Amino acid sequence: GQQLNQSPQSMFIQEGEDVSMNCTSSSIFNTWLWYKQDPGEGPVLLIALYKAGELTSNGRLTAQFGITRKDSFLNISASIPSDVGIYFCAGLSSGSARQLTFGSGTQLTVLP
Amino acid sequence: DSGVTQTPKHLITATGQRVTLRCSPRSGDLSVYWYQQSLDQGLQFLIQYYNGEERAKGNILERFSAQQFPDLHSELNLSSLELGDSALYFCASSQSGRINTGELFFGEGSRLTVL
Numbered sequence: 001g002q003q004l005n006q007s008p009q010s011m012f013i014q015e016g017e018d019v020s021m022n023c024t025s026s027s028i029f030n031t032w033l034w035y036k037q038d039p040g041e042g043p044v045l046l047i048a049l050y051k052a053g054e055l056t057s058n059g060r061l062t063a064q065f066g067i068t069r070k071d072s073f074l075n076i077s078a079s080i081p082s083d084v085g086i087y088f089c090a091g092l093s094s095g096s097a098r099q100l101t102f103g104s105g106t107q108l109t110v111l112p
Numbered sequence: 113d114s115g116v117t118q119t120p121k122h123l124i125t126a127t128g129q130r131v132t133l134r135c136s137p138r139s140g141d142l143s144v145y146w147y148q149q150s151l152d153q154g155l156q157f158l159i160q161y162y163n164g165e166e167r168a169k170g171n172i173l174e175r176f177s178a179q180q181f182p183d184l185h186s187e188l189n190l191s192s193l194e195l196g197d198s199a200l201y202f203c204a205s206s207q208s209g210r211i212n213t214g215e216l217f218f219g220e221g222s223r224l225t226v227l
Contacts, residue, residue, distance in 0.1 A: 033214045042114065042202050042218030043155070088155065092214040099145075099168055100214050102155040 006089050006103030013079055014111050021087060021106040022073040029091030032065050032072035033100070037086045046087075047074070079110050115139065118203050118219035126227055130191040133222045137184055137205030143167070144186040145206070145216060146178055150199040160212070161186055168212075193226045200224075 006023045013019055023032070031050055035043035047058050049065035049072060056063055062075045072089055089103040115138035125131055137144050146158040148171075157170035161180035172178075175193075180186040190197060200223050204216035 031214050040220070042116070042204070042220050043216075044114070044218070045215055048213075048215055090214060092212065098212055099157045099160065099170060100212070100216070101157075104154045 004089055004091055004101055004103040006106055008106055009104070010107040010109070012109045012111060015079060015081060017079055019076040019079055019083070019108060020073060021089075021108075022071060023089035023091070023103045024071045025091055025101075026070070027091075027093065028069040029101075030069070030094050030098075031092035032063070033090045033092070034061075034063050034072070034074045035088045035090060035102075037088065037105070039085070043088060076108075079108075081110050081112065084108060084110050114217040114219060116203055116205050116217050116219035118201075118222050120222055121220065122223045122225075124225045124227065125193060127193055127195060129193050129226075130189065131193065131224065133188040133190070133201050133203075133224075135186045135188070135203030135205075135219060137186070137203070138207070138217055141205035141207050141217070142184065143206040143208065143212070144180055144184070145204040146172075146186070146188050147202040147204065147218075148199050149202060149221070155202070158188070162209075190224070193224075195226050198224055198226045 033048045034046045037043045047063040054065045060077045086105040090100045117136040142163045158172040160167040178188045200221040202221045204218045
């Protein structure tokens with residue numbers, strides 16, 4: 001089946017630093033999404049990207065849909081303690097019964 | 113609060129037993145999705161229902177079954193439980209129609225521990 005390679009697996013950064021994480025796939029996706037999961041909670045949608053090359057921002061978060069449709073990255077600027085959590089990329093392929101394929105997640109720790 | 117309600121939050125049971133997990137989607141959402149999250153497998157899609165009908169099936173074991181009722185709540189039944197079934201089970205709902213846009217609202221999950 002389709003697989004997403006998400007990196008890095010974990011990150012430890014200082015408060016105020018910028019963060020970058022990415023996802024790559026051997027398959028093409030028509031939609032890329034980024035979710036965040038806080039401890040004890042379900043994933044929450046951060047950003048959705050629908051078009052190759054699209055760059056979308058949501059506050060301090062910026063994500064891009066790669067031109068090849070096989071990759072996406074997420075940047076977080078000026079990190080704060082509440083950015084701690086697991087960030088998942090997810091790809092959605094074409095087809096009538098398409099479903100999300102999730103990456104393995106990036107565990108982000110923000111140090112004060 | 114996503115608006116998706118899952119019960120129970122925690123469940124501990126023994127191998128060979130059967131459990132039922134319940135999900136109430138957000139008001140107005142017709143699609144319900146079930147996902148399994150384990151440490152070594154990440155988030156795995158199990159099954160989707162749309163307005164009471166099965167819409168898509170993922171990596172769902174034959175020991176597992178689900179249904180969506182007329183009031184749109186859904187249940188995931190797990191039987192003949194094995195140690196490896198221990199995981200977080202998430203329900204998600206979507207306001208999109210039959211076509212999945214990927215924009216899902218997840219519940220807080222049901223943590224199943226099989227001893």
